Amino acid sequence: MSHDGIHPEPTSFWRKHVFSVDHKVIGKQFMWFGFAWLAIGGMMAMMIRWQLAYPGTPFPVLGDFFFPGGVVSPEQYNTLFTMHGTIMIFLGLTPLLIGAFGNFCIPLMIGARDMIFPLLNCLSFWTLMIGGAVAFYSLTVPLGGSEAGWTGYPTLSTTVGTQGSGETLWAIAVFIIGVSSIMGGINYITTIVRLRAPGMTWTRLPLTVWGLFFTSILNVLFLPVIGSAMILLVLDRVFGTTFYVPATMAEGGAGDPILYQHLFWIFGHPEVYILILPAWGYISDFLSFFSRKPAFGYRITVGAMAAVTILSAVVYGHHMFTTGLSPMLGESFMLLTMIISVPGEILFFNWLHTIWRGSLRMTTPMLFSMGVIFVFGLGGLTGIYLATISTDIYLHDTYFVVGHFHLTMAASALFGAFAGVYFWMPKMFGTVLNEFWGKVHFWFTAVPLTIVFCTMFWSGYAGMPRRYYDHTYVEYLRDLQHLNVITTHAALLLGAAQVVFAFNFIKSRWFGQKATDNPWEVGTLEWTTASPTPYFNFQEIPVVHCGPHEFSNPNIPGGADWIFQTDVLPGEPALPATHAPAAEPAHSA
Numbered sequence: 001m002s003h004d005g006i007h008p009e010p011t012s013f014w015r016k017h018v019f020s021v022d023h024k025v026i027g028k029q030f031m032w033f034g035f036a037w038l039a040i041g042g043m044m045a046m047m048i049r050w051q052l053a054y055p056g057t058p059f060p061v062l063g064d065f066f067f068p069g070g071v072v073s074p075e076q077y078n079t080l081f082t083m084h085g086t087i088m089i090f091l092g093l094t095p096l097l098i099g100a101f102g103n104f105c106i107p108l109m110i111g112a113r114d115m116i117f118p119l120l121n122c123l124s125f126w127t128l129m130i131g132g133a134v135a136f137y138s139l140t141v142p143l144g145g146s147e148a149g150w151t152g153y154p155t156l157s158t159t160v161g162t163q164g165s166g167e168t169l170w171a172i173a174v175f176i177i178g179v180s181s182i183m184g185g186i187n188y189i190t191t192i193v194r195l196r197a198p199g200m201t202w203t204r205l206p207l208t209v210w211g212l213f214f215t216s217i218l219n220v221l222f223l224p225v226i227g228s229a230m231i232l233l234v235l236d237r238v239f240g241t242t243f244y245v246p247a248t249m250a251e252g253g254a255g256d257p258i259l260y261q262h263l264f265w266i267f268g269h270p271e272v273y274i275l276i277l278p279a280w281g282y283i284s285d286f287l288s289f290f291s292r293k294p295a296f297g298y299r300i301t302v303g304a305m306a307a308v309t310i311l312s313a314v315v316y317g318h319h320m321f322t323t324g325l326s327p328m329l330g331e332s333f334m335l336l337t338m339i340i341s342v343p344g345e346i347l348f349f350n351w352l353h354t355i356w357r358g359s360l361r362m363t364t365p366m367l368f369s370m371g372v373i374f375v376f377g378l379g380g381l382t383g384i385y386l387a388t389i390s391t392d393i394y395l396h397d398t399y400f401v402v403g404h405f406h407l408t409m410a411a412s413a414l415f416g417a418f419a420g421v422y423f424w425m426p427k428m429f430g431t432v433l434n435e436f437w438g439k440v441h442f443w444f445t446a447v448p449l450t451i452v453f454c455t456m457f458w459s460g461y462a463g464m465p466r467r468y469y470d471h472t473y474v475e476y477l478r479d480l481q482h483l484n485v486i487t488t489h490a491a492l493l494l495g496a497a498q499v500v501f502a503f504n505f506i507k508s509r510w511f512g513q514k515a516t517d518n519p520w521e522v523g524t525l526e527w528t529t530a531s532p533t534p535y536f537n538f539q540e541i542p543v544v545h546c547g548p549h550e551f552s553n554p555n556i557p558g559g560a561d562w563i564f565q566t567d568v569l570p571g572e573p574a575l576p577a578t579h580a581p582a583a584e585p586a587h588s589a
Helices: 013-018 023-053 074-110 118-138 166-194 207-239 257-291 298-314 316-323 327-355 364-387 389-395 399-429 435-461 475-511
Strands: none
Touching: 023 074, 023 118, 023 399, 023 475, 074 118, 074 166, 074 207, 074 257, 074 399, 118 166, 166 207, 207 257, 207 298, 257 298, 257 316, 257 327, 257 364, 257 399, 298 327, 316 327, 316 389, 327 364, 327 389, 364 389, 364 399, 364 435, 399 435, 399 475, 435 475
16 A cells, blocks of 8 residues: 555556446446346336236337237236335445445545445445346246245245245345445445544534435444345245244244244335435535525434434334234334434425525526425325324225335435436536436426326325236226326336436436536535546545535635635634545555
8 A cells, every 4th residue: 555545546447447446436336237227127117007007908119028918917017016126225226326326425525535445345336236136037037036025025925925936036136235235334334434534523524424324324234134034034935944934834834924024124114214314415415505505404414314313223113003013012113103203304394494595506406306305295294194003004005105105215215316416427427417408307207206106195095905916807996097097107207207317317428518627616525626536536635624515604705605625714723734534445455
């Protein structure tokens, strides 16, 4: 290792672009990986919606390519909604929101030259690649892929409910993907704790870094729980154990299917916040940047995210109100679920206070950030009905639940990811995304998305169950079929809007307008470097003198409305310059 911490840039193609230990390259690898799987998962969603709106009708154009006769069979439909959920959560949003932006932004935002464990970072991505390959292979095996739903409940997921190796491979894939995320979480936490630049105190961290920090804590704590659930499921399926098989179903069985639900949801509900906390961090910064105002209640926002992180561990039982859970235990989970909405409301009002009377710059990242506020508000309010035992018993397993968690988790996380792509594109690739096409993408995403999931509240309240192959088979649901048609048409428009984004991204990536070093005029440390960022990040480790949101401060000289975190405000004592952070990243030779 050189004394100044700058390592020579690799020259071979494999070390530079494939098996790189540079956090920026790994972040881009996570981004491309996430985009590819979001496209696959999104196409599955279109096929699901087409079957629900037009049962037994061939899917247009691509149907014959994927299915004999172009028509989705009941078994294939089960696989579609199972793998859609698994892909979007574990292989799409997680790599994009956490892997891509976490890797790219954390060292740059805290003033470090790399992650503290670069080799572990590389292994994290390639472990995810193995998990994705296993998940993809599970779709090609005899008897088809997993059909038990993305939650994988026994006995549907045991050999009693699902034959063939598809379900086993699904469980192995989830386990491997979890190992990848644990590697990343350890790296993120240690990097943030150990490699902050001089002067980068905890209260000067960008809120983006706080969101990723809390997410990493949840990943490290709770992914081992779902990993254990997957191990037990594989043992039941392959080696004949009976962890999830009760005595009434198998001679010698002594297990309990509900054990799996406990293990799954101990992870599963924190997973909601694993995905939404990074998005909360991103938009908390973006709303300040594009309102040209300091983030309202910085410390309170951090405290609210910390409270959500802690409380997320003790609310999982609201997913299990209909399992015969003890009424007293159910009431406890209901109360805790109500309590966790309080820090969420604090965040919501802090965001509104940030933009109130601000000098708003309605850029595409700002539009998507405001979109997060809207969809999260809708999803959060409808969650109150599912947190309450009496209403959840009626709404459980209906489309009301589907609309709620898609708005709360999927739509909020997706909008946060898009905001991040538009915002950090100049720093990642040195070009800017076209603003006109960005705004077209936003409006043709936001409006259909709202129609899709709000229509589900209507149909779910009317009693339409989810996961049915054909609702027209049931007489009382036939009068609701027009809602399926409306939802599907809006979903197809939503899917088409993503083609606009793909066009804009690919065109801008290779043929777009060159970016200046700081096109958004913000002061966080990543914008003090060139665009795209050089290999070594910083020629000298920066010294931080102020927070990330110094906008419209009357003490800023020259009439400017912002300063870099490395600038010194008049009247503020300057920190002594130091040559290195607390530790240098442990690069392998």
